[in-house]
Amino acid sequence: MKISDIERGVSVRTRVKVPIRPRAGKVRFEPEMVTFSGLCDNAEHLALVFGPSGAVPHVRVHSECLTGDVFGSARCDCGEQLNEAIMHFGACGGILLYLRQEGRGIGLYNKLEAYRLQIVNGLDTFAANRALNFPDDPRDFRVAAQMLQALGVREIALVTNNPDKAMQIAQHGIEVNRCLCTGVFANETNRSYLHAKVVHHQHSINLSGDYQ
Numbered sequence: 533m534k535i536s537d538i539e540r541g542v543s544v545r546t547r548v549k550v551p552i553r554p555r556a557g558k559v560r561f562e563p564e565m566v567t568f569s570g571l572c573d574n575a576e577h578l579a580l581v582f583g584p585s586g587a588v589p590h591v592r593v594h595s596e597c598l599t600g601d602v603f604g605s606a607r608c609d610c611g612e613q614l615n616e617a618i619m620h621f622g623a624c625g626g627i628l629l630y631l632r633q634e635g636r637g638i639g640l641y642n643k644l645e646a647y648r649l650q651i652v653n654g655l656d657t658f659a660a661n662r663a664l665n666f667p668d669d670p671r672d673f674r675v676a677a678q679m680l681q682a683l684g685v686r687e688i689a690l691v692t693n694n695p696d697k698a699m700q701i702a703q704h705g706i707e708v709n710r711c712l713c714t715g716v717f718a719n720e721t722n723r724s725y726l727h728a729k730v731v732h733h734q735h736s737i738n739l740s741g742d743y744q
């Protein structure tokens with residue numbers, strides 16, 4: 533796919549500075565929140581541009597997780613990863629792409645149904661998805677490449693443990709210069725979830741240490 537194919541019809545709609553106060557730390561940042569027109573799935577994805585982070589910007593592509601991001605659910609590590617990205621980008625610059633792909637693309641209600649299956653039937657996160665007739669991970673990261681193109685970004689350092697995410701973004705015309713791993717946010721509740729991501733999808737998460 534050529535870059536021009538991605539760019540066609542995708543543009544920045546609005547840029548507005550919004551002061552934010554991260555959950556952890558008594559700090560305040562003022563990223564630019566950016567909205568878009570013409571994204572391939574027509575969802576309301578959001579970019580937070582924290583300012584320059586060198587010639588190759590650091591980018592985190594975060595999929596929405598209401599339970600983790602908003603309520604601090606201990607079943608996953610999403611809230612901690614989001615907060616880590618905000619604290620890092622607030623201090624050093626970077627771009628956070630917040631994708632409205634709740635439950636790895638299956639939606640909030642289905643995600644909670646999958647949680648129930650995990651608890652009642654002992655399935656791991658991917659087996660539970662399959663039991664609900666969803667693929668392991670139906671997310672499409674083309675939209676992230678489109679957002680970066682609209683922001684004028686061609687080359688990135690991607691903050692991720694997920695090799696598939698890096699591959700998909702590269703396939704859609706963004707040069708992924710390197711990947712930077714996130715911290716490890718294991719606890720007694722999410723440890724099997726993190727383990728499944730390592731075993732089934734080769735995520736780079738070192739689970740050999742103590743819980744954090």
Ligand SMILES: [Zn+2]
Nearest residue numbers: 597600608610
């Ligand atoms: Zn989560």
